[in-house]
Amino acid sequence: MMKDATLVALIGRPNVGKSTLFNRLSRRRDALVDPTPGVTRDRHYARVVWEDHPFILVDTGGIDDEDDTITNHIRHQAMLAIEEADIIFFLMDGREGLTPSDVEIVALLRRTEKNVFFIVNKIDSPEIEAGLLTPFWELGVEPLWALSADHGYGLNTLMAGVLPCLEQSEVKDHLPAETMRLAFLGRPNVGKSSMINAIIGQERMVVTDLAGTTRDAVDTLVTRDPYTYLLIDTAGIRRKGKTTDKLEKFSVLKALKALGRCDVALVLIDAEEGVTEQDTKVIGYTQDQGRALIILINKWDLIQNDRRRQEQVLEAVRSAVTFVPFAPVFKVSALTGLGIRRLFPEIGKVYRQFHRRFPTAVLNRLLAEAVERHQPPMYRGRRLKFYYTAQLGTAPPLFAVVANAPKGIHFSYQRYLTNYFRDGLGLDSVPVRLLFRERSGRKSKPATR
Known part of the structure; x- marks a missing residue:
């Protein structure tokens, strides 16, 4: 299911x-x-x-x-x-x-x-x-x-x-157990279908230079022993104001639905054009739905002989995606196959982290260690106290932290605890969410992703 x-x-x-x-x-x-x-x-x-x-x-x-x-x-x-x-x-x-x-x-x-x-x-x-x-x-x-x-x-x-x-x-999706669901997203003509073709090694999809060829999400099941992958191709997400075809207006909805079905979102960025505001929006969509994320800078072959341009593109990507510092970034080319072999080991690593569970005892030791190393601040004349923690779910990893005054936990301390959990649990490549609660069970807002 x-x-x-x-x-x-x-x-x-x-x-x-x-x-x-x-x-x-x-x-x-x-x-x-x-x-x-x-x-x-x-x-x-x-x-x-x-x-x-x-x-x-x-x-x-x-x-x-x-x-x-x-x-x-x-x-x-x-x-x-x-x-x-x-x-x-x-x-x-x-x-x-x-x-x-x-x-x-x-x-x-x-x-x-x-x-x-x-x-x-x-x-x-x-x-x-x-x-x-x-x-x-x-x-x-x-x-x-x-x-x-x-x-x-x-x-x-x-x-x-x-x-x-x-x-x-x-x-029911009738997929083999432990199938890794991968959604390929990005602006039109960035090379999503071409990337999938390069991965499966055969022309299973329509690939042209006409932006917007893929109107519907297209699924391809690929087996690379002993693993199975579902590759989900999606319609490109156009920048508002640049679309004349009314069917393209809902391309973002197709992408959102695909995100709801996937474990890992692979967002493609055009190396020749560089990162755009729309690219950051697409990445934002992935985090709205809590998906694991890998960023692919496609068409790297077009700038492989221009070292200055390479540095400019990498720096622009780093600056644009500071809100997802955990996301792996790969330089790839769907045309030449550059970087594709290295991609699948990373997908496996990200997938395992995305679905990993931890014993409650390990989490509580980690919380106690984090508080000991960096004492929480005072709130309304009393010291913030953290009682215990437990994992609420996976995909992405979600943890509840029970405290005496969740509303008094400053954003910076929430971020500190989130990063401490990320480092201590080896979740360096996926979004991690902490939910702060009072002993009564009432929720506060999630910590930083």
């Missing part, structure tokens, strides 16, 4: 409340949406956890922002959501009432087999619910979900209806 990344897309006319609902869901206390220091990225998606059920929430209004008629604009949103999303939230405006555009899109959505939730927003109380819902009954869809994204009315009821759909996201 594996847990697929359930994608929930918000669609609807402008000003019906998509962004308000997005913000309300993504800013929940248990939503993993805190930005990683050092990376700028758009906020049109978020990983949300509701009642221990994770999903990816996407505000399509932020992604598909075209100068177009409202009807065509929303039709494209709906078509893209039907193609890419697992669950669709279609929002309508209860204050404005039913519009011809709503009718047209509902007719389109009724033909899909996806889970669609028809939501009438801006209903603030039960007293006005019946009156505002009445015009929408003529759509002939049920149930209609009354909601106030602004005030939260109806949200718990809506999400209670969504949870069974999230539970259905667990699917």
Whole structure:
């Protein structure tokens, strides 16, 4: 079994409340949406956890922002959501009432087999619910979900209806045990498909110089005795404002879904073009979902005779990815095969660290040693105390640290403990997360990744 990344897309006319609902869901206390220091990225998606059920929430209004008629604009949103999303939230405006555009899109959505939730927003109380819902009954869809994204009315009821759909996201993948799932990500034309072809040694995929050839995630199973790898090719992630093909608008969603399926994300950077802001965004996506990460500087053969350019590219990459200092960096060429042989031993090392478990006794000794070497500061007149620690999970390694005042632990000390755990446990190549809790079990925010 594996847990697929359930994608929930918000669609609807402008000003019906998509962004308000997005913000309300993504800013929940248990939503993993805190930005990683050092990376700028758009906020049109978020990983949300509701009642221990994770999903990816996407505000399509932020992604598909075209100068177009409202009807065509929303039709494209709906078509893209039907193609890419697992669950669709279609929002309508209860204050404005039913519009011809709503009718047209509902007719389109009724033909899909996806889970669609028809939501009438801006209903603030039960007293006005019946009156505002009445015009929408003529759509002939049920149930209609009354909601106030602004005030939260109806949200718990809506999400209670969504949870069974999230539970259905667990699917069988029929892969051999211990298969290493590798997702190849990056901007269009950076060489993802070519890299996979170089790895498998045969032309199994369409490889051209036309950016955006790969529209869907393509899986290839490779066995290199005694290990098995699932190679996931993804559509390139274009920089906003540079895309004319509407299908490319959701390429980021394909990448996000692929990340939900992989253990290790391999992000390709073009050695000739150098690192770009979009490259750092792609890397940021991998850390939003807590994936192990390897950075591949592809097309190194194009600058192999230019030592100055090599140094410039390496320094630019180091500066751009300071927020993921653990990520291995490889100089490779899909065309010549440079660096590919050295890649697989590193993948194995990263995979093992990503899934490694540790005895609680070892963790507690490490915590005591860290506190002894660097005493925690005072907080509100008393010394911070750390009682014990335990591993909560793997992929990535996640540890709970129980303290007397988690809110008083300064970011710098959180970072110190995270790095001490990383060094002491030999987790030098993967993200490590510490979660600080009070004895009562209440959570605080995760430490640095």
